[in-house]
Amino acid sequence: MEAAEDVVIVGAGLAGLAVALGLHRKGVRSLVLESSPSLRASGFAFTTWTNAFRALDALGVGDKIRRQHQQALRVMASSTGEIVQEVDLTQQGKRGPNEIRCVRRDLLLQALEEELPRGAIRYSSRIVSIEEEDGNGDKVLQLTDGSVIRAKVLVGCDGVNSVVAKWLGLATPSYSGRSAARGFARYPDGHGFEPKFLQFVGHGFRSGMLPCNDTDIYWFFTWTPSENDKGVDESAAKMKQFVLAKLRGSNKVPAEALAAIDRSEMSDVLAAPLRFRSPLSLATASIARGSACVAGDALHPMTPDLGQGGCSALEDGVVLARCLGDALLPPPGSGSGSGRGKEDRVQAALREYAWIRRWRSVELVATSYTVGFVQQSDSAVVSFLRDRLLSGVLARRLLKMADYDCGTLESY
Incomplete structure (x- = not known):
């Protein structure tokens, strides 16, 4: 045909x-x-x-x-978890107001x-x-x-x-030498997170979390894989535990952020090369x-x-x-x-x-x-x-x- x-x-x-x-x-x-x-x-x-x-x-x-x-604010955090820069997105850019949402x-x-x-x-x-x-x-x-x-x-x-x-x-x-994992947590009764983009950087990884709306939280985690990381993407449970261990090692990641990752669902591709x-x-x-x-x-x-x-x-x-x-x-x-x-x-x-x-x-x-x-x-x-x-x-x-x-x- x-x-x-x-x-x-x-x-x-x-x-x-x-x-x-x-x-x-x-x-x-x-x-x-x-x-x-x-x-x-x-x-x-x-x-x-x-x-x-x-x-x-x-x-x-x-x-x-x-x-x-939701409209969100962007929050940048250092490797210690302390806020080092917060950008108010209600301010005007050269072409009008700034806008950021997790869609x-x-x-x-x-x-x-x-x-x-x-x-x-x-x-x-x-x-x-x-x-x-x-x-x-x-x-x-x-x-x-x-x-x-x-x-x-x-x-x-x-x-x-x-x-x-x-x-x-x-x-x-x-290949950039890095990989990424992504997850999505649902809170049918509301998650209670502020409309902010939390980001944690350093320690060899970069991670972020932000709400889409009142019930959905999206997160990502990028890192440089090593020989010791083999097998972490064999299951969603292993991948989440790997991410949680890395974030806990940075000492200052909020408990509610860790809880959101722990309860989340993950994509079919648990870790993808960037x-x-x-x-x-x-x-x-x-x-x-x-x-x-x-x-x-x-x-x-x-x-x-x-x-x-x-x-x-x-x-x-x-x-x-x-x-x-x-x-x-x-x-x-x-x-x-x-x-x-x-x-x-x-x-x-x-x-x-x-x-x-x-x-x-x-x-x-x-x-x-x-x-x-x-x-x-x-x-x-x-x-x-x-x-x-x-x-x-x-x-x-x-x-x-x-x-x-x-x-x-x-x-x-």
């Missing part, structure tokens, strides 16, 4: 659904191919900063997500999916191969079920192991070639130390939908509605998208890696500088990276 589509998006994660919804808002139909049988919400939740909410507002779902999640990934994916027309997502659809036809540049996608789809435009939003990124020739993401795409390779990578491009983790996998992985994926979605939508639906009377003129506009639009997102991606990946190194280090010198001098600098850097506006879905 063979079908033809104007725009095919690979992956129904944050980036893929953001691109699809952005195009829908612009009046452009797309087809999203998702390899799993339903929406996947791995990782439970993610820190959602001001820049992400600007993207969600552009997509028309920002207020819905705000109603479901449940399932609720956000559902909100994006619900705004799409029926049939926009095709589940259980995994790509086996990609070929490009000579002459018209169509992408021929072979799927595991034997079906074939011809796409005029191909957008890879298929994660860190992206098939589309590999086809474009992007460098394989590098990978990133080298900023140097991103500076010259083929983000877009012809009528194909990548977005989200397929473009800029990064360590989670800025909390910007999901946020930047939403930015990608809005920018790409605006560029591509304007190319596919030119203003009335402008001509070149089909054929070579349309193909040229699409390629120019993807080049514009690549230019906008390349340097933002380079900065995010490089800053995230650096922040993670400083915060997680157990070096006495780095710890002293971090706790005494760098805490304020890091806090301001986090807010600066979040004070970014990807724009609306209207043409500039």
Whole structure:
């Protein structure tokens, strides 16, 4: 069986659904191919900063997500557990008020999916191969079920192991030397935690905990694995005990925080290696070639130390939908509605998208890696500088990276 589509998006994660919804808002139909049988919400939740909410507002779902999640303060702690820097997010940034919420990934994916027309997502659809036809540049996608789809435009939003990124020739993401565990604690009668982001750094790890709403608490733990850590990810019980032992060793982690980890559920992947795409390779990578491009983790996998992985994926979605939508639906009377003129506009639009997102991606990946190194280090010198001098600098850097506006879905 063979079908033809104007725009095919690979992956129904944050980036893929953001691109699809952005195009829908612009009046452009797309087809999203998702390899799993339903929406996947791995990782439970993610820190959602001001820049992400600007993207969600552009997509028309920002207020819905705000109603479901608490506004939080960010609290940075040293390795001793003492607060060294607290940032009041009611203060104004250069582009308006700051905003941070811990957003449940399932609720956000559902909100994006619900705004799409029926049939926009095709589940259980995994790509086996990609070929490009000579002459018209169509992408021929072979799927595991034997079906074939011809796409005029191909957008890879298929994660860190992206098939589309590999086809474009992007460098394989590098292992950072660190791993991460994540958990989610539910308190049906209310957890009683203040709406703050608690963070514990040093001693060779970085950990954070923050409420999504009145009943849900999300936490993460990143560390550098050693030979002694083998087997800690064999079960959720072992993983939790490993995390608890590390946190107890830092002496000052509050008892209620430890209790939340102890009662939490964990994702199917108990511990995952943290990978990133080298900023140097991103500076010259083929983000877009012809009528194909990548977005989200397929473009800029990064360590989670800025909390910007999901946020930047939403930015990608809005920018790409605006560029591509304007190319596919030119203003009335402008001509070149089909054929070579349309193909040229699409390629120019993807080049514009690549230019906008390349340097933002380079900065995010490089800053995230650096922040993670400083915060997680157990070096006495780095710890002293971090706790005494760098805490304020890091806090301001986090807010600066979040004070970014990807724009609306209207043409500039």
